[in-house]
Amino acid sequence: MRRLFILFFLALIVLAHVGLWTSDTVPVEVKTRLTLLNALGWAVILLPVLAVNRWLKAHARDRDD
Numbered sequence: 001m002r003r004l005f006i007l008f009f010l011a012l013i014v015l016a017h018v019g020l021w022t023s024d025t026v027p028v029e030v031k032t033r034l035t036l037l038n039a040l041g042w043a044v045i046l047l048p049v050l051a052v053n054r055w056l057k058a059h060a061r062d063r064d065d
Contacts, residue, residue, distance in 0.1 A: 017038075020035070
């Protein structure tokens with residue numbers, strides 16, 4: 001169920017970007033800025049989450065030993 005939610009969420013993000021880039025009403029400069037802002041936002045959110053997740057897994061293995 002969790003994988004399905006993640007796949008759905010990723011598909012929604014991709015569709016939003018496709019919709020943005022196929023729009024004729026939005027200038028290319030704005031499209032580029034919005035795409036970069038979105039990528040930076042996800043990087044700021046996801047990179048620390050992934051780092052903490054790896055750290056917790058490493059420490060959980062130490063406790064199991």
